[in-house]
Amino acid sequence: MSNKTQEILDIYKASLMPTYAPSVVLASGKGVTVRDVDNRPFYDFTSGIGVQSVGYSHPKVVKAIQEQAAAMTHSSNLFVNEPATRLAAKLVELSGLGGKVFFCNSGAEANEAAIKLARKWGSANGGRYEVVTFRQGFHGRTLATVAATAQAWCQEGFDPLPVGFAYADYNDIESVKAAINDKTVAVMLEAVQGEGGVTPATEEFINGVRALCDEKNLIMIVDEVQAGMGRTGTWFAWQGYDVKPDLFTCAKALAGGLPMGALVSNAKFADVLVAPSHASTFGGNPVAAAAALAVIDVIESEGLLAKAVEMGTLLREALQGFVDKYDKILEVRGKGLMLGLVVDADAKEVVEALQAQGLLALTAGPHVVRFLPPLVLKESDLEEAVDMISDALDCMFGE
Ligand SMILES: *Cc1c(COP(=O)(O)O)cnc(C)c1O
Secondary structure (H helix, E strand, C coil): CHHHHHHHHHHHHHCCCCCCCCCEEEEEEEEEEEEECCCCCEEEEHHHHHHCCEECCCCCHHHHHHHHHHHHCCCCCCCHHHHHHHHHHHHHHCCEEEEEEEEEEEHHHHHHHHHHHHHHHHHHCCCCEEEECCCCCCCCCCCCHHHHCCCCHHCCCCCCCCCCEEECCCCHHHHHHCCCCCCEEEEECCCCEEECCCCEHHHHHHHHHHHHHHHCCEEEEEECCCCCCCCCCCCCCHHHCCCCEEEEEECCCCCCCCCCCEEEEEEECCCCCCCCCCCCCCCCHHHHHHHEEEEEHHHHHHHHHHHHHHHHHHHHHHHHHHHHHCCEEEEEEEEEEEEEECCCCCCHHHHHHHHHHCCECEECCCCCCECCCCCCCCCCHHHHHHHHHHHHHHHHHHC
């Protein structure tokens, strides 16, 4: 470890609350590659946890940020700003839901807005407030979204959590039926569970959730924070199915690396959150919105939805090769460029072995290695990355 890395890590350990335990100090990025403070390159198959979908420092995103920063970085929502206004219209258009948008600053905050909207509507529609969410789901780290996240590691020690959540089993429609009662107002799910293990919803399940919501007059909320913005090959992962949610949330990849969240509704729920019921000082920040417009432009002009499918297929095939080769590698799952490799080993150790080869990856629970590469991945990058994965797996699982 260089002196520079050591120096920064020492300050980090002394000064930051230990909510993470990183060991690499990153300084810059271009495309799918990031560099540490000693200029050592890594392929970033985390995309900064699903954020840098158009790659690091895409010139169009950089230009949009620079120009908007020079013009005005913030105005508050007491006034209109053009980038956020145009972005809202664009998100509504891409969604095809014909509704409206509320902007905030993170995924958790977007989910909070969805939960608040559901409660607001439920309070006027039968006094209902309970939201059904799913085991192995993930919705964020605020108190309400922690209560919505039915995973012990996320909830332990934070009691009392907000009430009003009931848990069901993902891909098990009978368990959803069992969780619904006369207080239920909404069902909230990821179309592909990210943190919980990279598990896509089955057609049957997501159709079943939609049918149940229609039958019981419930709001169907899809959390697109990780799977959205093209990662699975459609703008929003729910568009890969034959369903339309009432509400969905976006964040991670929305604004090309700047913090931004959005709640998008259909027409029915477009005017539930009215002043002064909900707000955000920074929501719809013009610099973030300008970056998001540039991200959408890049996804469209570079054909990145199709690329997510094409590169996702190649990566999946390569990973399947490792499943066939090693007994300890059990399964590949996911969609597009949101892929998980299920291992009969500690996923964290696999991620460390990959990092030693120069490839950054994520875990998704104790036994899943998660790959979320930028959608701008080229075939040559993919081949090099697959060689690194091959070497790392051979080190760990080879004869
Ligand atoms: C990351 C994530 C969140 C939380 O987003 P933050 O921006 O970290 O608050 C919520 N839902 C899903 C599906 C996520 O992957």
